[in-house]
Amino acid sequence: MSELTTAARPYARAVFEMAENAGKLGEWSEMLGFMSGIASNDQVVELLASPKMAKQSGADAFIELADGKLNDEAKNLVSMLAENDRLSLLPEMSVIYEILKDEAEGSVEANVTAAKKLTQGEEKSISDALSKRLGRKVKLKVSVDDALLGGAIIQAGDLVIDGSLRGRLSKMTSAVTN
Secondary structure (H helix, E strand, C coil), rough: HHHHHHHHHHHHHHHHHHHHHCCHHHHCCCCCCHHHHHCHHHHHHHHHHHHCCCHHHHHHHHHHHCCCCCCHHHHHHHHHHCCCCCCHHHHHHHHHHHHHHHHCCCCEEEEEEEECCCHHHHHHHHHHHHHHHHEEEEEEEEECCCCCCCCCCEEEEEEEECCHHHHCCCCCHHHHHH
């Protein structure tokens, strides 16, 4: 995964800088997300990996699958990535782009994995506390994992807060055994 990130970073940064200069951060966010979905599709991966598929034909097929959702610059990006056998980087490029976009907009995405579905009040409370701690606007992505037994794990950038019952039991076990 880190190899993909390393390879995708310069492309994502170049797209971000172009989008930022053009004032089209949101538009590019949508296009990259859409292209990422296409590039992640198993049938598309198989088609593009076929030795019978010429690079330009692969780019044309990819653009046709996008069904008019890409502007000319995005089509050029697809052609360039296809020419360099880099279409597989699109999902990672999209992730990196979103991180750069969030930083530019003064926000951060936080993943909350909870033992049960959170109420809107709980989500707001977590969001407000993280905003205060990080000094940025927080976008929450919430998922449920029954294996946590109780509580939640919060990840925002490099910050990880393990408030799960499973995490607490693990800490207690290691403290007792040491």
